[in-house]
Every structure is written in C-alpha cells, then in structure tokens.
Amino acid sequence: MVSYIIRRLLMMVPVLIGMTLITFSIVHLIPGNPAQVILGETANQTAIENLEESMGLNEPYLNQYGLYVKDLLQGDLGTSLRSNAEISAEIWPYIAATFELTIFAMLFAVFIGVNAGIISAWKQNSWFDFLAMLFALIGVSIPVFWLALMEQWIFAQELGWFPAYGRQDNRDPMAPITYFYVLDSLIHLDFSRTGTILKHLVLPSIALGTIPMAIIARMTRSSMLEVMKSDYIRTVRAKGSGQFLIIYKHALKNAMIPVLTVIGLQAGVLLGGAILTETIFSWPGIGRYVFEAINYRDYPVIQSGILVVAFIFVIINLVVDILYKIIDPRINY
Amino acid sequence: MSEIVLELKELHTHFFTDNGEIPAANGVSIKVHKGEVVGIVGESGSGKSVTSLSIMQLIPSPPGRIVSGEINFKGENLVRSSEKRMKKLRGNEISMIFQEPMTSLNPLFTIGNQLIEAIRIHQKITKKESRQKAIKMLKLVGIPRADAIVDEYPHQLSGGMRQRVMIAMAMSCDPELLIADEPTTALDVTIQAQILDLMRNLNKKENTAILLITHDLGVVAEICDRVVVMYAGQVVEQGTTREILKNPQHPYSQGLIKSLPKIHEREQKLYSIPGIVPKPKTGGIGCNFAPRCEFAFERCFHEAPELYSLEDNRKSRCFLHDNNEGEVKKHAKSDIES
Numbered sequence: 001m002v003s004y005i006i007r008r009l010l011m012m013v014p015v016l017i018g019m020t021l022i023t024f025s026i027v028h029l030i031p032g033n034p035a036q037v038i039l040g041e042t043a044n045q046t047a048i049e050n051l052e053e054s055m056g057l058n059e060p061y062l063n064q065y066g067l068y069v070k071d072l073l074q075g076d077l078g079t080s081l082r083s084n085a086e087i088s089a090e091i092w093p094y095i096a097a098t099f100e101l102t103i104f105a106m107l108f109a110v111f112i113g114v115n116a117g118i119i120s121a122w123k124q125n126s127w128f129d130f131l132a133m134l135f136a137l138i139g140v141s142i143p144v145f146w147l148a149l150m151e152q153w154i155f156a157q158e159l160g161w162f163p164a165y166g167r168q169d170n171r172d173p174m175a176p177i178t179y180f181y182v183l184d185s186l187i188h189l190d191f192s193r194t195g196t197i198l199k200h201l202v203l204p205s206i207a208l209g210t211i212p213m214a215i216i217a218r219m220t221r222s223s224m225l226e227v228m229k230s231d232y233i234r235t236v237r238a239k240g241s242g243q244f245l246i247i248y249k250h251a252l253k254n255a256m257i258p259v260l261t262v263i264g265l266q267a268g269v270l271l272g273g274a275i276l277t278e279t280i281f282s283w284p285g286i287g288r289y290v291f292e293a294i295n296y297r298d299y300p301v302i303q304s305g306i307l308v309v310a311f312i313f314v315i316i317n318l319v320v321d322i323l324y325k326i327i328d329p330r331i332n333y
Numbered sequence: 334m335s336e337i338v339l340e341l342k343e344l345h346t347h348f349f350t351d352n353g354e355i356p357a358a359n360g361v362s363i364k365v366h367k368g369e370v371v372g373i374v375g376e377s378g379s380g381k382s383v384t385s386l387s388i389m390q391l392i393p394s395p396p397g398r399i400v401s402g403e404i405n406f407k408g409e410n411l412v413r414s415s416e417k418r419m420k421k422l423r424g425n426e427i428s429m430i431f432q433e434p435m436t437s438l439n440p441l442f443t444i445g446n447q448l449i450e451a452i453r454i455h456q457k458i459t460k461k462e463s464r465q466k467a468i469k470m471l472k473l474v475g476i477p478r479a480d481a482i483v484d485e486y487p488h489q490l491s492g493g494m495r496q497r498v499m500i501a502m503a504m505s506c507d508p509e510l511l512i513a514d515e516p517t518t519a520l521d522v523t524i525q526a527q528i529l530d531l532m533r534n535l536n537k538k539e540n541t542a543i544l545l546i547t548h549d550l551g552v553v554a555e556i557c558d559r560v561v562v563m564y565a566g567q568v569v570e571q572g573t574t575r576e577i578l579k580n581p582q583h584p585y586s587q588g589l590i591k592s593l594p595k596i597h598e599r600e601q602k603l604y605s606i607p608g609i610v611p612k613p614k615t616g617g618i619g620c621n622f623a624p625r626c627e628f629a630f631e632r633c634f635h636e637a638p639e640l641y642s643l644e645d646n647r648k649s650r651c652f653l654h655d656n657n658e659g660e661v662k663k664h665a666k667s668d669i670e671s
Contacts, residue, residue: 231436237391238431239451239502240424253441328441329486 001325004332008321015314023307024068027299028061037297038081077307078300082293087304091289095308096179097167098278098285102270104201105209110263113213117220117259121228122247132217139214148207148280155203162202165282169196204281208274212266219262223255230254257328264320271316272309337405338510338542339365339388344402346380346387349395355612357383359566360402362640365510368540370533372557372574374547374589378610380566381546385512388544389429390419407509425455428503432515434496438487444471444498445483451502470501474531493524497531504535511535514546529556550593554578562586565611565621568640572647582649584626620652628653 027034035051036043052058056067071078077087116136120129156164167181168174174193177184182201185193227233228251236250275287290305292298324331346358358380365371373381386392388404390411404411406427411419423429431437438447448467449460458466464483471479474497487495496516503511513532517525533556536543545557553560553574560577562570562585570583581587588606608625620626623633632652641654 231431231433232439234391235431235437235499235502236439236450238389238423238429240420240422240454241450242420245450250439250442254439330440330488 004325005322008318012314012318016311019307019310019314020069020072021065023303023310024065026303026306030299033057034299037299072307077304080293080298080301082296082298082301087301091286091304091308093176093179094284094286094289095312097283098271098274098287100167100180100182101201101204101208101274101278101283101285102267104205105270106212106263106267107209108205109209109213109216109266113216114220114256114259116213116217118224118247118252120217120221121224122243124225129221133221136214136217139210140218142210144207144211145276145280147210148204148277151203151207152280162199164203165280167197167200167283168193204277204283207281208270208277212263212270215262215266216259219259220255223258224251227251227254253327257324260320260323260327264316268313268316271312335367335369337364338367338369338407339363339544340403340405341384341388342403342405344384344387344404345400346383346392346397347400348397356400356566357397358387361563361566361568363544363561363568363571365542365544367509367542368536369559370536370543370545370557372545372547372553372560373563374550374553374560375563376548376610378565378612379563381548381563382514383566384563385429385514385544385546388512389423389427390414390416391423391429421455424451424503424508425506426508427510427512428506428508429512429514430496430499430503430516432518434492434499434519437499438495440487443484443486444490448483448498448502448505452505455506466505467501470505471498473504473535474498474501475527476501493520493528496520496524496528500528500531500535504539504541507539508541510542510544512544512546515548516545517552518547518549525552526555532556550578550589562589567621567650568648569622569650570648572643572645576645576647582643582647582654583622583651584628584653585622586649588625620650 030037033048033052035048035055035057039047039051056064059067075088077091079085080087080090083090116132120132123129152164155161163169174181174184174188174190177187181197182194185191185197224247228247233246233251236246272287274283274285275291277283278285278288279291286305286309290302290309293301293305341361341363344358344361345356348355348357361380361384363371363373363384373384375381383392383397387399388406388411390399392399399412402412406422411422414422438444445464445467448470449463452458452463452466453460456463468479468483471482476482476494476497482490482494487498490498500516511532516532517528520528529552532543532545535541536556543556545552547553557574560571560574561568562577562583564585570577570581570586572582577586578590581590585606588604591604592606594603606625611621611624619634619636620629620638623629626633630652636652638650638652638655640648640650642648643654
C-alpha cells in the first residue's frame with residue numbers, strides 16, 4: 001500500500017511540471033507585453049523598460065521559468081496587480097469557499113445519486129426506476145443557471161425557506177479561522193450560526209450537485225445491473241444470504257469502481273467550473289476570483305488560479321486512485 | 334434403499350421469451366437418496382443446469398418460472414416454499430457449486446470473509462469461532478497454508494484452489510444435498526481428478542448426497558452411483574452408472590457412449606450423433622430425439638414416448654421398449670449388436 005502511494009505520488013511529478021509549463025506560458029502567449037499591460041496604455045517607454053528590468057522579463061525564458069518554479073515551491077504565487085496583495089495570502093478564502101460548496105454539493109450528489117442508482121437497479125423496470133431515470137435525464141439536461149434562478153425564485157423569494165445568496169448573514173459576519181465557515185462556526189461553538197451557514201449552503205449545493213447526481217445515479221444503476229448478473233452474486237444467493245447483504249455488500253463494492261471514477265471527475269469539474277453557480281449565488285469562490293481577475297486582466301491571479309484548480313484536480317485524482325486500491329485488491333500499478 | 338433426500342416430480346421450468354415459451358425443463362422426475370451420488374448428463378441445452386437452479390429456486394425470473402411439478406426436499410415441496418424458507422435452506426441444507434471457479438468468488442473480499450459469511454448466515458457463532466471453522470474447512474478440502482489463505486483474495490489462488498474454496502463454502506454447514514453444476518469443466522485434467530476425489534471423500538465421510546451435473550461421461554464413471562440422461566428438457570434414461578455405461582438402452586445414451594474415444598482402439602474418426610440438440614418446445618409432436626435417431630420409425634414422429642420402466646429399476650424413454658413394438662425392437666437390437 002505504501003509503495004503504491006509512493007509510486008502514485010512520483011507519477012504526479014510530470015503532471016505538475018506540465019501544469020506549471022502551461023500556466024507559465026499563458027503570460028507569454030497573450031498578445032502585448034506584460035509590463036505594458038500592468039502599466040496601462042498610456043505608460044511611456046522608459047517606465048515599461050524599467051518594469052521589465054525589475055520583473056526579470058528580459059531574462060531568457062528558461063531562467064524566468066526556473067524563477068517561477070522556485071517561487072512556487074516556496075509557496076509564492078506572485079502579487080495581484082489589482083490589489084497589490086500576495087496572491088498566496090489572498091486566495092485561501094476563495095479556495096475554502098469553493099471547497100465547502102463542492103463538498104456539500106458532492107455529498108448531496110453522491111448520497112442521492114448512489115442510492116437512487118441502487119434502488120433503480122434493484123427494482124429494475126419498476127415505477128421507481130422509471131421516475132428516477134426520468135429525473136436523472138432531466139438532471140443532466142437542465143442548465144445550471146436556470147435551475148439556480150428557479151431555486152432562488154421558489155425557495156428564497158416565494159417560500160422564504162433559504163437565503164438567496166452569500167455564505168452567511170452579512171449583517172452579522174463571523175471572525176473566520178479556517179474560512180470553512182461550517183467548521184469555523186463549530187470551532188466558535190456558535191451553533192445557531194452553523195444553522196444559518198448550512199441554510200446558505202442548501203440552494204447552491206443543489207444547483208451545483210444536480211448534474212453530478214444525475215450522472216452518478218445513471219452510472220450506479222448500469223454498473224449495479226452489470227454486477228448483479230455476475231457469477232459471484234449467484235454464489236452469494238446460493239449461500240442463502242438476503243437481498244440486502246447481496247446488494248449493499250457484494251454488489252455495491254464491485255459496482256462502485258466505475259462510479260468512483262465519475263465521482264472524482266465530477267468533483268474536479270465542480271471545483272474549477274462553478275463560476276455560474278458562484279456568480280448567481282454571490283458565492284465568493286475560486287471560480288469568481290479567477291473570473292473577476294480576467295475582467296481586470298490580472299494575469300498573475302489568473303495564472304495562480306488556474307494552477308491551484310489544476311493542482312486540486314490532480315490531488316482528487318490521487319485520492320481516487322488510492323480509494324481504488326483500498327476497494328480493489330487486484331489493482332496494481 | 335435408504336431414505337429419499339430429493340425427489341423431483343414432473344418438474345416444468347419454462348422460460349418466457351419474446352420468441353415464445355421455452356420448456357427448458359419439461360417434466361423432469363429424479364430421485365436422490367441419502368448419501369448417493371447422482372449424475373445428470375446430457376449435451377449443452379438439455380436442461381441440466383435449469384433443473385439444478387430450479388431446485389435452489391434460483392431461476393432468473395423473469396424470464397424463467399417453475400410452471401408446475403414438485404421439488405420435494407426431505408418431504409417439503411420447495412416450489413411452494415417462501416423465499417424466507419429458501420434462504421434458510423440454501424447454503425445450509427442444500428448447497429451448490431458452479432462451473433466457473435474463476436468468477437464464482439467475489440474478487441473484492443478475502444476468502445475468509447466469504448467463508449465466514451456463509452457460516453454465519455446459518456449458524457449463530459462468534460466471528461472468532463467461525464474463523465476457526467473456516468480454516469478447518471479449508472484444511473478439510475486440502476488447501477495448504479489454510480491459515481494464510483483465509484486472508485488472501487481470490488485472484489491470488491489458482492482455479493483448482495478456488496473450486497476447493499467453493500466446495501469448502503458449500504460444505505461449511507454440512508448440507509444434506511450438494512448440487513455441483515459442472516464443477517470440473519473449467520479445470521485441467523489432473524486438477525479435475527483431485528476435485529472429484531475430494532467430492533467422493535466428502536460424500537463418503539459426511540454422507541452428503543451429491544447431484545452432479547456434467548456432460549463428461551468420464552466424470553460420471555468416476556464418481557456417480559446412478560445416472561440420469563437428459564435430452565431437450567426431458568429425462569430419457571436412468572439407471573445405475575454401471576448399467577448405463579455398459580448397456581445403454583436409449584438410442585441417445587448409446588450415441589453418447591459411442592462418442593467416447595476408446596483407449597484400446599485406433600479409430601480414424603470419432604463417432605458423433607448427427608445434428609444438434611433442438612430447442613425444447615411445448616406441444617411438439619413426436620420424440621424429441623427422433624430427427625437424430627438412427628432407429629427412428631414412423632411412430633416416433635407422431636407420438637411422444639413415455640418413460641418405460643425396465644428391469645433393475647431402469648427407465649428409458651423410447652418406443653423400442655414398448656412391448657407392442659416387438660418387431661422393431663428385435664430389429665434395433667440386432668443393429669446394436671452388429
């Protein structure tokens with residue numbers, strides 16, 4: 001197991017190098033000169049040359065890349081052009097916000113999706129199966145922005161059950177510690193606040209989790225149906241065990257292997273691509289952080305944002321691979 | 334004769350498909366006595382496996398269903414039994430092992446886990462005791478390093494070893510009846526012999542009745558006391574192994590035995606029964622085997638023969654045994670002898 005993890009970690013190295021190469025190139029592939037962009041169109045030539053000199057833009061590309069990687073390894077993501085703050089310090093609240101939202105969205109998606117898939121497979125061709133798969137079809141086809149707006153309209157505006165936007169009640173903000181607000185409120189032992197924060201999470205989690213939920217449900221169903229036909233399930237039946245043990249022990253574990261892949265990919269997609277949901281629900285996440293940086297042509301932030309999202313994706317894949325190994329003893333790289 | 338463990342009476346298991354109703358088991362009657370090894374032989378598609386799965390009530394449904402008939406296990410009709418009752422019987426009083434040892438064990442759980450599960454479904458004993466029992470069972474079926482193997486996964490074992498594990502699992506609750514559906518088909522010949530030896534020993538030691546399904550007459554000769562020959566969903570002949578192998582009565586059994594390679598004779602080409610097993614059909618007229626039978630005469634194509642009782646408790650489903658067909662019989666007999 002340990003050697004498997006070490007080998008798997010070593011396999012990450014080329015991926016990480018590739019990632020830094022791409023983010024590094026972004027600055028050099030965009031039209032115009034970074035110094036020009038920073039100083040604005042009206043800057044004079046000497047100022048531009050001075051800035052190029054101080055930023056090291058005159059150095060050969062290889063040296064620049066070396067410097068970039070060296071800074072990255074020291075945790076230095078550069079400075080935001082807009083706020084002049086260290087990105088590494090500035091980015092964390094955004095990452096935490098996105099993480100929190102993704103975790104809840106995936107909990108929703110996995111819990112409902114996997115169970116709906118199991119029951120659909122168990123009661124194949126029943127009315128439940130039919131309805132669940134109809135909803136799954138609607139779920140994958142529904143545009144996120146539409147779903148989000150409908151949620152806000154029905155559950156926030158009309159029914160008033162949940163707040164329409166934000167992570168917490170902004171009139172009464174909390175002193176953040178980890179920036180995972182649910183965790184923070186628990187650390188503060190402020191449980192009524194935990195309730196408020198969870199309420200804020202409901203609508204965006206559902207909006208974000210619906211597509212993964214539908215995909216996971218369909219995947220689980222087909223995977224379960226496949227496994228239920230296998231010889232070892234017949235063996236378990238011949239042993240005299242009940243349907244529950246057959247499904248939740250023997251079939252589910254085997255069926256989860258392909259489902260796990262989907263869960264990992266979907267979690268990665270949510271982390272990077274939640275811009276729509278984050279914008280509609282005014283959720284201060286990484287998607288919006290990068291999106292706004294694009295509006296301001298804040299290249300270091302764009303660069304670092306992309307790098308961080310890619311890095312998280314790689315980590316999720318690592319976790320999925322380790323889970324594979326835990327589930328399936330036959331897997332070996 | 335000792336007491337009867339299992340008695341099938343006119344079992345009809347039909348499959349309802351888009352192409353109509355297929356009577357995979359078409360009136361099968363078989364008896365298995367305590368401690369007896371009964372073989373069911375026949376080509377692929379003759380209804381052997383369907384019969385065995387019917388006994389376990391494990392016919393995939395839909396499309397399959399037991400339409401009529403009785404399956405009496407120690408006097409209890411299983412066709413009428415509830416699923417709850419069947420769960421108590423399966424793996425406990427009636428066990429089954431399958432053709433494919435490579436895929437019959439769940440790849441994601443250890444051998445021990447799966448064995449212990451089989452034991453603990455039916456016996457109220459602690460995890461620790463059941464683990465001891467699991468190791469004991471593995472030793473009983475001749476698995477070396479049983480203490481280590483309990484914690485290994487199926488993919489770490491060979492096919493023969495996995496089949497031993499399956500047998501250990503099937504025997505773990507001392508069943509009255511073991512159904513073995515082609516247990517040696519996927520194994521090579523030396524392993525085959527070992528597995529058959531093992532089954533024979535367990536049969537002797539534990540007095541477990543075995544219903545062995547196979548298409549291999551060699552396997553039958555090795556361990557069966559009695560043989561049932563099936564063809565197109567019906568029993569066509571039954572009798573003791575010795576009698577059937579030495580002196581088959583039904584033309585189909587004769588054909589099967591003639592198709593065996595003989596070690597003392599050099600033959601250019603091995604005999605084979607012409608044609609293939611027809612799809613079983615309902616309400617068909619005539620003997621199912623008639624189109625492939627070399628003795629077939631007029632009547633065989635118009636009327637289905639019954640199972641005629643012969644001397645020595647033998648039975649054969651062929652008009653050659655009808656006393657009114659004396660003429661034909663004599664003719665056929667001389668044909669066989671020549």
